[in-house]
Amino acid sequence: MINTPLIRFADVSKVYHLESGDFTALDHISLDIQDNEFIAIMGPSGSGKSTMMNQLGILDVPTSGELFISGRDVAKITALERTHMRRDTIGYIFQNFYLIPLLSAYENVEYPLILKYKKRDESGKATAMLKAVGFDEALSAHRPTQLSGGQQQRVAIARALVNDPKILLCDEPTGNLDRKTGFQIMDILCGLHSEGKTVIIVTHDPKIAEYADRTITLEDGRIAA
Amino acid sequence: MKDIFFDLSVRSVRLNLMRSILASIGIVIGVVAISSMGMLGTNMQLQVKDQLSAGADTIVITADAVRMGPTGSSSSSSSSATGITKTQLNKIKLAAGLTSKLVPVYSTTTQFTLASTPGRSTVYGLNPDDITKFLTISNGTNIGGINDALVGATFATNFDLKIGNRIRIGQDTDTSRPVLRIVGILAARGMSSDNVNTDNAIIVSDDWYTNQYGGKDIYKQVNVIVKDINTIPDVKTAIDTKLNTDQKKPAVRISDASSRLSGITSSLSSITTFILAIGGISLLVAATSIFNVMMMSVNERIQEIGILLSIGTEKGEVRRMFLYEAVILGILGASIGGISSLIIGYSVVSYMIGTTKYFFLPESIMYIPMGMAIGLLVCILSGLYPAWKASNMDPIDALRSE
Numbered sequence A: 001m002i003n004t005p006l007i008r009f010a011d012v013s014k015v016y017h018l019e020s021g022d023f024t025a026l027d028h029i030s031l032d033i034q035d036n037e038f039i040a041i042m043g044p045s046g047s048g049k050s051t052m053m054n055q056l057g058i059l060d061v062p063t064s065g066e067l068f069i070s071g072r073d074v075a076k077i078t079a080l081e082r083t084h085m086r087r088d089t090i091g092y093i094f095q096n097f098y099l100i101p102l103l104s105a106y107e108n109v110e111y112p113l114i115l116k117y118k119k120r121d122e123s124g125k126a127t128a129m130l131k132a133v134g135f136d137e138a139l140s141a142h143r144p145t146q147l148s149g150g151q152q153q154r155v156a157i158a159r160a161l162v163n164d165p166k167i168l169l170c171d172e173p174t175g176n177l178d179r180k181t182g183f184q185i186m187d188i189l190c191g192l193h194s195e196g197k198t199v200i201i202v203t204h205d206p207k208i209a210e211y212a213d214r215t216i217t218l219e220d221g222r223i224a225a
Numbered sequence B: 001m002k003d004i005f006f007d008l009s010v011r012s013v014r015l016n017l018m019r020s021i022l023a024s025i026g027i028v029i030g031v032v033a034i035s036s037m038g039m040l041g042t043n044m045q046l047q048v049k050d051q052l053s054a055g056a057d058t059i060v061i062t063a064d065a066v067r068m069g070p071t072g073s074s075s076s077s078s079s080s081a082t083g084i085t086k087t088q089l090n091k092i093k094l095a096a097g098l099t100s101k102l103v104p105v106y107s108t109t110t111q112f113t114l115a116s117t118p119g120r121s122t123v124y125g126l127n128p129d130d131i132t133k134f135l136t137i138s139n140g141t142n143i144g145g146i147n148d149a150l151v152g153a154t155f156a157t158n159f160d161l162k163i164g165n166r167i168r169i170g171q172d173t174d175t176s177r178p179v180l181r182i183v184g185i186l187a188a189r190g191m192s193s194d195n196v197n198t199d200n201a202i203i204v205s206d207d208w209y210t211n212q213y214g215g216k217d218i219y220k221q222v223n224v225i226v227k228d229i230n231t232i233p234d235v236k237t238a239i240d241t242k243l244n245t246d247q248k249k250p251a252v253r254i255s256d257a258s259s260r261l262s263g264i265t266s267s268l269s270s271i272t273t274f275i276l277a278i279g280g281i282s283l284l285v286a287a288t289s290i291f292n293v294m295m296m297s298v299n300e301r302i303q304e305i306g307i308l309l310s311i312g313t314e315k316g317e318v319r320r321m322f323l324y325e326a327v328i329l330g331i332l333g334a335s336i337g338g339i340s341s342l343i344i345g346y347s348v349v350s351y352m353i354g355t356t357k358y359f360f361l362p363e364s365i366m367y368i369p370m371g372m373a374i375g376l377l378v379c380i381l382s383g384l385y386p387a388w389k390a391s392n393m394d395p396i397d398a399l400r401s402e
């Protein structure tokens, strides 16, 4: 493969085996995503957007077809290697923030560094990341439940970025935020894109999709546009 | 703390402190049960062994019960016709060697009257020279005259005896009732393994004994006190070959402290095992409560586990986090249990055994660290499955759970 794209879906399908029969959530998807693209994924509810993001986040592997991320076929590597790719190559931002409730904002951001280096952070990276999303030391000591939605999402972004991943996956990152806060988050993501990250964002909001270079629309597990 | 997974576990335990403490109480009870029961059993064994160790250097030779001794002198109704004869005694003397001390013992039971109070006790007839070979006179002197007697410590206390008091031997109906003068009181001996239990007995000279009861030169038993305990097996064999020429019909029975002890100690150690098993059962109950709490912790934190896994936490790290939690519960339970065992074990031992002089000996006190280690181990084992379950969750399913 000459000039391998950062991400390549090659005829990827995801089939859920249910008691009521098989359900195809992703139906023969083929798609290339280049380094430093800003992509919005849209489509009606149940069209397979989150399923696609879970494939990209290597939380799941395709039922058929091949998915290459950074040139590696995610189905052909070990579970531990997939875990390490999640930690090092991908930053995941969720609609529900998904911060670790027992850890402070600072510790949440420090956490991926601990996973990677197996020790507490002494580089100051976590503090710097939090500062970049507008957190001072006092606010960093708060537990997630003591933060507003917008603040939690900022922490989630800082956490996703702290290990300097190439790919930033955002599944409806503004879905639980008011419009104004949503746009503030989008501004942060735009900044990251211009710094060289590949950003893939799922959204229902056409205004949010406008930030992207390219919009992919899913319908019944297929790419409609 | 250095390890973030340990931090997470500590916080999780703290968040559910009440529940965690309740689960640990099971471990506390288990540890206390195992250690105090173990200590109780061991203290019991140690005490019995100690009491019986007087006479550990002694071989006891008695006439074999099935073989009848030589007939003849049966002047007294209470004296037995069986016994070790003079010839046998000489053979024993030869077999035992010069370094061993020989103590031929006459004994019977008798009634007596002490200042008009009647009583009954064992009477030992000993050569006065033999008395000091294995008995200690704590008060007064050894037997000198023919009517002199010694009494045991308990005997003296019970009847409030003083040196110089007199005992009238025999029943009221007896025609001749000789009077003995107490010249000395023996030191307490406890339950002795050489079959000479003097604490409640009267000791007279061999001459007085045979005068009174007859049966001269037919001894109830002969004690051979060896110089070196390690030679006991050899001496036993030597006596056996000399005296028991017909192995099918042995003339004498030869026993030493260890063979007499083994029966008692083995039954004591099975009692110990039994009570330890009861402690073990309580730990089994504790294990289910720990398992339950760990499963609750896992089930409550499914989404958190999903988060951890989805952002790149290794399965092993998730497992570690939950095992730490089990270890924390274990350490909590084991340390409270250890301290309680010290207090409860001490009280139980002092109440049940009456002495705590063996309590801090290694073979007794070791039950506390042992009980604690078992408690901790039980916790870790109970945490294995919950930890495994947590680490093997599907991150997507886990994230979606509320």
Ligand SMILES: Nc1ncnc2c1ncn2[C@@H]1O[C@H](COP(=O)(O)OP(=O)(O)OP(=O)(O)O)[C@@H](O)[C@H]1O
Pocket (backbone or CB within 6 Å): A016, A018, A023, A025, A043, A044, A045, A046, A047, A048, A049, A050, A051, A052
């Ligand atoms: N674990 C699963 N088992 C069975 N079916 C599933 C599973 N996950 C998703 N699906 C089905 O796959 C389809 C796509 O789901 P997906 O979550 O990708 O939709 P979505 O596009 O993200 O929708 P939304 O906009 O509501 O988030 C849905 O019909 C859903 O019911």
Ligand SMILES: [Mg+2]
Pocket (backbone or CB within 6 Å): A049, A050, A051
């Ligand atoms: Mg979705």
